[in-house]
Amino acid sequence: MSATPASRPPRLNLPAIVLGVAVIALLNLWLGAWITPAEGQYRPGYLVILVALLLPGFLGALVSGLAARHRFPTHGLMAGLGMFLVELIWGAVGGELAIGTVIVRALGFASGAALGGQAAGRMASYLRSARAEAADRVAGASDTAPLLEVDGLSMHYRTSIGWVSAVDGVSFELRKGEALGLVGESGCGKTSVAMSLLRLLPENAEFRGGSVRLNGVDLLDMTEDEMRSRRWSDIAMVFQGAMNAWNPVYTVYEQIREAMVTHFGGELTEEQIRDRVGELFDLVGLNRAMVDRYPHEFSGGMRQRAVIAMALSCDPQVIIADEPTTALDVIVQDQILQELKQVQTALGMSIIYISHDIAVIAEVTEVMGVMYAGRLVELGPTAEVFSRPRHPYTYLLLRSTPSVTGPRRVLAPLEGEPPNLVDPPTGCRFHPRCPYADQRCREENPAIEVIDPQSGHGVACWNWGSVPVRISKGVEA
Numbered sequence: 001m002s003a004t005p006a007s008r009p010p011r012l013n014l015p016a017i018v019l020g021v022a023v024i025a026l027l028n029l030w031l032g033a034w035i036t037p038a039e040g041q042y043r044p045g046y047l048v049i050l051v052a053l054l055l056p057g058f059l060g061a062l063v064s065g066l067a068a069r070h071r072f073p074t075h076g077l078m079a080g081l082g083m084f085l086v087e088l089i090w091g092a093v094g095g096e097l098a099i100g101t102v103i104v105r106a107l108g109f110a111s112g113a114a115l116g117g118q119a120a121g122r123m124a125s126y127l128r129s130a131r132a133e134a135a136d137r138v139a140g141a142s143d144t145a146p147l148l149e150v151d152g153l154s155m156h157y158r159t160s161i162g163w164v165s166a167v168d169g170v171s172f173e174l175r176k177g178e179a180l181g182l183v184g185e186s187g188c189g190k191t192s193v194a195m196s197l198l199r200l201l202p203e204n205a206e207f208r209g210g211s212v213r214l215n216g217v218d219l220l221d222m223t224e225d226e227m228r229s230r231r232w233s234d235i236a237m238v239f240q241g242a243m244n245a246w247n248p249v250y251t252v253y254e255q256i257r258e259a260m261v262t263h264f265g266g267e268l269t270e271e272q273i274r275d276r277v278g279e280l281f282d283l284v285g286l287n288r289a290m291v292d293r294y295p296h297e298f299s300g301g302m303r304q305r306a307v308i309a310m311a312l313s314c315d316p317q318v319i320i321a322d323e324p325t326t327a328l329d330v331i332v333q334d335q336i337l338q339e340l341k342q343v344q345t346a347l348g349m350s351i352i353y354i355s356h357d358i359a360v361i362a363e364v365t366e367v368m369g370v371m372y373a374g375r376l377v378e379l380g381p382t383a384e385v386f387s388r389p390r391h392p393y394t395y396l397l398l399r400s401t402p403s404v405t406g407p408r409r410v411l412a413p414l415e416g417e418p419p420n421l422v423d424p425p426t427g428c429r430f431h432p433r434c435p436y437a438d439q440r441c442r443e444e445n446p447a448i449e450v451i452d453p454q455s456g457h458g459v460a461c462w463n464w465g466s467v468p469v470r471i472s473k474g475v476e477a
C-alpha cells in the first residue's frame with residue numbers, strides 16, 4: 001500500500017505533451033511525404049491514407065499518455081487536440097487549408113488520440129496492477145498478512161551506571177489500516193520501541209535481538225543507506241513534543257518542503273509540492289492559506305497539526321504518533337485525535353499511537369498493548385483489554401483511571417513506582433508492586449501467552465486467572 005494524501009485533479013504534464021506532439025509531428029511529416037509522393041511514384045490506397053492519418057494521433061497520444069507516468073492518459077487527448085490545432089495553423093499559413101482535409105484530419109486526430117489515450121490508460125492500469133502484484137509477491141503480503149511484525153525486539157542503552165534494559169523481548173503485529181496503541185507509565189519504554197522501529201537511536205543504544213519486518217523485510221538487517229530511503233516514506237513518526245521542535249526562522253511550508261525534497265528528490269515540481277502541502281493542510285484541518293506563516297504564528301494545536309501534516313508528506317505506510325496530544329487542552333486534544341483517525345481511515349494507513357493516557361488509547365485504537373518496565377505485558381483488542389484486563393498491571397492501571405462513560409467508582413491509586421531498568425527485578429518485573437505475586441513470579445519471567453485464540457488476547461502473567469473479571473467490583477462508589 002502506498003497511501004496518497006487525497007485525490008487530486010489532473011495537472012498539465014508539459015514534457016509528456018511536448019513528447020506526444022513531437023511524435024505526432026515527426027510521423028505526420030514522414031507519412032505526409034509518403035502519401036503525397038512525387039509524380040510517377042507509388043500511390044497508396046485510401047485505406048493506407050486513412051491509417052496514415054490516424055497513426056500520428058494514436059502513437060503521439062500513446063507516447064504522451066505513457067510519458068505522463070501512467071497517471072493522466074487524457075494528456076494523449078490533449079496532445080492530439082494540440083497537434084490538430086498546429087495542423088490547422090500550419091495549413092492556413094501554407095495556404096493549403098481545404099475543408100475536406102481539415103475534416104479528415106480532425107477525425108484522424110480525434111479518434112487516434114482517443115484510442116491512444118485509452119490504450120495508455122489501459123496499459124497504465126495493467127502496469128499498475130502488475131507492479132502491485134509483484135510487490136505483494138516479493139513481500140509475501142496479502143490483506144490479512146501483517147504489515148509490520150515486531151518479534152522479540154530487545155534494545156538496551158549504555159549509561160555510566162550500567163545497561164538500561166529499555167526494550168525487552170517486545171512482539172506485536174500491525175495490519176494494514178489498523179490502529180494499535182501502546183500504553184504504560186512514564187519510562188516503561190514506549191518511545192524506545194518507536195525509535196527502535198525507525199532505527200533512530202542514540203549512540204549509546206544497542207540492539208540485543210529480535211526483528212522488525214515491514215512487508216516481510218527486516219529493517220534491522222538493512223544498511224543505514226537502505227534504512228534512510230525507507231524512513232519517512234515507509235514508516236514515519238510524529239515525535240513526542242515535536243510541536244515545539246519547529247525551526248523558528250523558516251516558514252512551516254519551507255520546513256515541510258525540505259522534508260519532501262529530501263525524500264522525493266527532483267520527482268516533484270515546486271507547484272506539485274505546494275499543492276501537496278495545501279492538501280495536507282486541508283487533511284489535518286488547517287487553513288492552507290497559512291502555509292507560508294512562521295511556526296510562532298501558529299497556536300500549539302495548529303503546530304501539532306502541522307507536525308502531523310509533515311509526517312504524512314512522504315506517503316508513509318505506517319505512522320507512529322508518540323504522545324501526539326500531550327500538552328494540549330482536552331478540546332484541541334479531542335479534535336486532533338478525531339482528525340488523525342479520519343486521516344488514517346481515509347488513507348487506509350496503519351498507525352501506532354503511544355500514550356501514557358489510557359483514555360486516549362481507548363478512543364482511537366482497535367488493538368492495544370500495555371508496556372511495563374520495557375516489556376509488553378498484555379496485548380489484545382482494545383475493547384476486550386478494557387472490559388476484561390487479565391494482567392494485574394493493566395487491571396490496576398484501569399482501576400486508577402477515571403471513566404467518563406462507565407459507572408461511578410472510587411479510584412484506587414497504583415502503589416509504588418516503575419523499577420530502575422539498570423537493575424530490573426528478577427522474574428516478572430512487576431512483582432514488587434503486584435498483589436498477586438508468588439515465589440514463581442520472583443524467579444521466572446512469564447512470556448506473553450494467548451489466552452483467547454479467537455480474539456488473540458495475550459497476557460504475560462503466571463496468575464492471570466486470579467485477576468478480578470470486573471474492574472469496578474468491590475470499589476463501587
Ligand SMILES: Nc1ncnc2c1ncn2[C@@H]1O[C@H](COP(=O)(O)OP(=O)(O)OP(=O)(O)O)[C@@H](O)[C@H]1O
Binds near residue numbers: 185186191204240
Ligand atoms: N538516550 C538514553 N540513554 C539512556 N537511557 C535512556 C535513554 N533514553 C531513554 N532511556 C531510558 O530508557 C527507559 C525507557 O525510556 P522511554 O523514553 O522509552 O520511556 P517512555 O515510556 O517513552 O516514557 P514517557 O512516557 O515518559 O515518554 C527509561 O528508563 C529511560 O530513562
Ligand code: SF4
Binds near residue numbers: 391428434
Ligand atoms: S507474573 Fe506474578 S508478579 Fe507478575 S503480574 Fe503476574 S501475578 Fe503479578
Ligand SMILES: [Mg+2]
Binds near residue numbers: 191192
Ligand atoms: Mg516517551
